[in-house]
Amino acid sequence: MFNYKIEVATGSFLGAATLDCVSIVLIGSHGESTKHGLNHWGKDFVPGTVDKYELSSKENLGEILAIRLYKEPYLYFPEDVWFCNYVAVTSPNGQVYQFPYYRWLSGYEPVEIPEGKGAILVGDIHPIIKAQRRRELEMKRNTHQWKTYVNGVPRCIAIDSVNDLPCNDQFSFMKKNSFSYNAFSAGLDVKVKGLANCMSSWKDLNDIKRVLNIQRTPNSDLVSQRWKEDTFFGYQYLNGINPVMIHKCFQIPDNFPVDNDLVAASLGTGKSLHEELKNGNIYLADYSILHGLPTNMVNGEKQYISAPLCLLWKTPQDNIVPIAIQINQIPGEENPIFVPNDPEWDWTLAKIWVRNAEFNVLELVTHLLHTHLFAEVFNIATSRHLPMGHPIYKLIVPHLRYTLEINILARTQLVGPGGNFDQNSSIGNGGIPVLLARAMERMTYSSMCLPDDIQARGVESLPNYFYRDDGMKIWKAMESYVSEIVHYYYTSDEFVFKDPELQAWVAEIFKEGFQSNKSIGIPSSFATRVELIKYLTMVIFTCSAEHAAANSGQFDFFSWMPNAPGSMRQPPPTSKGTTTYQSILDTLPAVNGTAAVVATVSLLSAEPLDRRPLGYYPNEYFTEDIPKKFITEFQGRLKDISRSIKERNRTKNLTYHYLDPEMIENSVSI
Numbered sequence: 001m002f003n004y005k006i007e008v009a010t011g012s013f014l015g016a017a018t019l020d021c022v023s024i025v026l027i028g029s030h031g032e033s034t035k036h037g038l039n040h041w042g043k044d045f046v047p048g049t050v051d052k053y054e055l056s057s058k059e060n061l062g063e064i065l066a067i068r069l070y071k072e073p074y075l076y077f078p079e080d081v082w083f084c085n086y087v088a089v090t091s092p093n094g095q096v097y098q099f100p101y102y103r104w105l106s107g108y109e110p111v112e113i114p115e116g117k118g119a120i121l122v123g124d125i126h127p128i129i130k131a132q133r134r135r136e137l138e139m140k141r142n143t144h145q146w147k148t149y150v151n152g153v154p155r156c157i158a159i160d161s162v163n164d165l166p167c168n169d170q171f172s173f174m175k176k177n178s179f180s181y182n183a184f185s186a187g188l189d190v191k192v193k194g195l196a197n198c199m200s201s202w203k204d205l206n207d208i209k210r211v212l213n214i215q216r217t218p219n220s221d222l223v224s225q226r227w228k229e230d231t232f233f234g235y236q237y238l239n240g241i242n243p244v245m246i247h248k249c250f251q252i253p254d255n256f257p258v259d260n261d262l263v264a265a266s267l268g269t270g271k272s273l274h275e276e277l278k279n280g281n282i283y284l285a286d287y288s289i290l291h292g293l294p295t296n297m298v299n300g301e302k303q304y305i306s307a308p309l310c311l312l313w314k315t316p317q318d319n320i321v322p323i324a325i326q327i328n329q330i331p332g333e334e335n336p337i338f339v340p341n342d343p344e345w346d347w348t349l350a351k352i353w354v355r356n357a358e359f360n361v362l363e364l365v366t367h368l369l370h371t372h373l374f375a376e377v378f379n380i381a382t383s384r385h386l387p388m389g390h391p392i393y394k395l396i397v398p399h400l401r402y403t404l405e406i407n408i409l410a411r412t413q414l415v416g417p418g419g420n421f422d423q424n425s426s427i428g429n430g431g432i433p434v435l436l437a438r439a440m441e442r443m444t445y446s447s448m449c450l451p452d453d454i455q456a457r458g459v460e461s462l463p464n465y466f467y468r469d470d471g472m473k474i475w476k477a478m479e480s481y482v483s484e485i486v487h488y489y490y491t492s493d494e495f496v497f498k499d500p501e502l503q504a505w506v507a508e509i510f511k512e513g514f515q516s517n518k519s520i521g522i523p524s525s526f527a528t529r530v531e532l533i534k535y536l537t538m539v540i541f542t543c544s545a546e547h548a549a550a551n552s553g554q555f556d557f558f559s560w561m562p563n564a565p566g567s568m569r570q571p572p573p574t575s576k577g578t579t580t581y582q583s584i585l586d587t588l589p590a591v592n593g594t595a596a597v598v599a600t601v602s603l604l605s606a607e608p609l610d611r612r613p614l615g616y617y618p619n620e621y622f623t624e625d626i627p628k629k630f631i632t633e634f635q636g637r638l639k640d641i642s643r644s645i646k647e648r649n650r651t652k653n654l655t656y657h658y659l660d661p662e663m664i665e666n667s668v669s670i
C-alpha cells in the first residue's frame with residue numbers, strides 16, 4: 001500500500017465552511033487514486049482550519065499532477081458553497097505537492113486543480129495538464145462572456161446584475177455589507193434632512209459646511225479654505241485627483257489667442273510670454289474633449305458644459321498658477337479670455353468652469369474609462385485565456401479582485417440611465433457614451449504607461465509633482481518584480497512567442513478592449529520578454545496605483561462643491577464685468593444637487609472593508625521558493641517608498657498620500 005497525507009485548508013472568513021460531502025481523487029503520472037471521502041468524526045472544513053487526512057492507494061501514483069475535488073449533497077441539506085484555500089499532498093517518499101486554489105466551489109461539478117508550479121504550454125507538457133487547462137478555460141468562457149457597453153468603448157461582462165455573477169467574482173460578505181451606493185446616500189440624506197427637495201441656490205457658500213455636516217479630513221478642510229487661491233488651483237494639476245491633464249506648451253494654440261499684453265501683468269516685469277514659452281515655463285490644460293457634448297436636465301432645468309483652455313505658468317517660486325482661461329474652444333467676442341487681473345468674481349467663475357470640466361474628465365475619462373473599464377477588460381480576458389496554472393494568472397489575479405462587481409454596480413447605479421450621474425450631473429446618461437467614445441479616439445498606449453506619459457506631456461522637470469515622483473517609484477518597483485517573474489518562467493523570448501494562452505490573452509484584450517485599433521500602439525501579440533514586462537507592468541499599475549490616484553482623493557478634493565461642481569445651471573459669461581457672487585451661486589449646483597454629488601464622492605473614497613494593499617498577497621498562488629522571494633523583495637521596495645512618502649507628508653499641510661503603497665488597493669474594487 002502507498003500512503004498519501006492530505007491537508008485541506010478552508011478560507012478563514014464567515015461562510016467559507018461547507019456542510020456538503022467533499023472527496024478527492026489524486027491524479028498521478030502513473031494513474032488516478034480511488035475517490036476518497038474527506039471526513040473525520042466531528043467537523044471538517046471549519047473556517048480558517050487545515051484538516052488532515054490519509055489516503056492509501058494500491059498503486060504508486062507517480063508524480064502527482066493534479067487533484068480532483070468533489071462536493072456532493074449531504075443528506076437532504078441544500079447545496080452549501082465552500083471556499084478552499086489550498087490542498088497539499090505528501091507522497092510516500094516525502095515529496096510535497098501544493099495545490100493553491102483560493103476560490104469558491106459551488107454546485108456539484110467536480111473541480112480539477114493542477115499542481116502549483118507555474119507552467120506554460122510550451123514544450124513537454126503532460127497531456128493530463130493540457131486537458132485540465134482546456135476544460136478549465138472552456139468553463140470560464142461560458143461564464144465570462146463579452147457584451148457591448150457603448151459603441152467604440154471597451155466591451156464589458158455580459159452580466160447585468162451582481163446576483164448573476166459567478167460567486168468567485170462577487171464581493172465577500174464583509175465587503176457587500178460595507179458597500180452600497182443606496183444605503184450610503186440614504187445615510188447622508190438623513191444628515192441633510194429637509195434639503196433633498198430644496199432646489200434653490202445656496203445663500204452663502206459657507207452654508208455648505210454647516211449644512212453638510214459630514215466627516216471631514218485635513219485635506220478637505222484645506223481645500224475649502226484655499227479653493228479660490230491661484231496657487232492651489234495650479235497645485236491640483238500636479239497633486240489633485242486628475243494629475244494627468246497638464247502638458248508643456250510650446251506654442252499658443254490658434255484657437256486660444258493669448259498675447260503678451262494679456263498676460264504681462266501676471267508674468268511680472270521679468271519675462272515675456274514668448275521667452276517663457278521658450279524657457280519651458282508655460283503649460284496648458286485643454287478640455288477640448290468636452291466640446292459640444294449633449295447636456296442634461298436636472299430638476300427640469302437645462303444644464304451646461306464648457307470645454308475650457310487654461311494656460312498655466314511655472315513661477316520663479318516653483319508654483320504652477322493659471323494665467324489665462326478661455327471657457328470655450330471657439331475664440332470670439334462672446335468668449336473672452338479671463339486673466340487674474342479681471343474683477344474677482346469674473347476670474348473666480350472662469351476657474352469654476354475649469355473645475356467643472358475637471359470633474360467631468362476625471363470621473364468619466366481618467367477614473368471610469370482609464371481604470372475601471374480597462375481593468376474589467378483585463379479581468380475578463382484573464383478568466384477566458386489564462387488558466388490557474390499559468391504563471392501570469394498567478395501574477396495578475398490579485399489585481400483583478402472585485403472589479404466585475406464594482407463595475408456592474410457603477411453601470412447600473414452610477415453612470416447608467418437613472419443613476420446618480422445621470423440625474424444629478426451636467427453630463428448625464430446622454431453625454432457619457434459620447435464622451436467615452438471620444439476618449440477612446442484619443443487613446444494611446446503611452447498614456448497608459450507612466451514613464452512614457454510623463455515624457456509625452458513634457459512634465460519631467462516640473463517641481464513638486466508628487467503624483468509623478470511617487471508613481472515612477474512604484475512603476476519601477478513593479479517593473480522589477482514583473483521582470484523577475486517573467487524571466488523565471490520564460491527563459492527565452494521564444495517561450496513568450498510560442499505561449500498560446502498568453503498570445504490569445506493579449507489578442508483578445510486588443511480586440512475587445514481596444515477595438516483592434518492599431519493606431520493606439522498597444523500590442524496585439526508579444527514577440528519578446530521586454531514587451532511582455534512593460535505590458536504586465538501597465539496592467540498592474542492601471543489596476544492599482546493609477547486607480548488610487550484617480551479615486552482615493554475624491555472626497556478630499558470634491559466634497560467642497562465649489563472646487564468641483566458636478567453641474568452648472570447657467571451658461572458661461574459672454575463678457576467681462578457681469579459676474580457677481582450671486583450669479584456664481586445661481587450657476588453652481590442647487591442645494592439638493594450638491595448633496596447628491598457629495599454623497600457619491602464620500603462613498604467612493606470611503607475606506608472599504610476587506611482591503612488588500614498593494615503587494616499584499618495573502619493567497620499564495622506561487623508555490624516555488626524563488627517567486628515567493630521575488631514577492632518579498634517587491635514588498636520591501638514598496639515599504640521603502642511608503643516610508644519616503646510618509647516622511648514628505650510630515651512636512652506638508654496639504655498632503656499627497658494617495659500613492660503611498662499602504663493606501664493603494666491591489667485592484668479596482670471601489
Ligand SMILES: *[C@@H]1O[C@H](CO)[C@@H](O)[C@H](O)[C@H]1NC(C)=O
Pocket residue numbers: 196197198199298299423424592593596
Ligand atoms: C430637488 O428638489 C426638487 C423639488 O422638490 C425635486 O423635484 C428634485 O427631484 C430634486 N432634485 C434632485 C437632484 O434631487
Ligand SMILES: *[C@@H]1O[C@H](CO)[C@@H](O)[C@H](O)[C@H]1NC(C)=O
Pocket residue numbers: 185196418419420421423424592593595596597
Ligand atoms: C440625485 O440627488 C438627489 C438629492 O440628493 C438624491 O435624492 C437622488 O437619489 C439622486 N439621484 C440618484 C439617482 O442618485
Ligand SMILES: *[C@@H]1O[C@H](CO)[C@@H](O)[C@H](O)[C@H]1NC(C)=O
Pocket residue numbers: 152440441442443444515517518519520
Ligand atoms: C483609432 O485610434 C486613432 C488614434 O488613437 C484615432 O484617431 C481613430 O479615430 C481610432 N479609430 C477608431 C475606429 O476608433
Ligand SMILES: *[C@@H]1O[C@H](CO)[C@@H](O)[C@H](O)[C@H]1NC(C)=O
Pocket residue numbers: 645646649650652655657660663
Ligand atoms: C500624513 O500626515 C498627516 C498629518 O500630518 C496624518 O494625519 C496622515 O495620517 C498622514 N498620512 C499618511 C498616509 O502618512
Ligand SMILES: *[C@@H]1O[C@H](CO)[C@@H](O)[C@H](O)[C@H]1NC(C)=O
Pocket residue numbers: 651652653
Ligand atoms: C501649515 O499651516 C500652518 C498654520 O496655518 C502654517 O503656519 C505653515 O506655514 C503651513 N506649513 C506649510 C508647509 O505650508
Ligand SMILES: [Fe+2]
Pocket residue numbers: 367372547551604670
Ligand atoms: Fe473607483
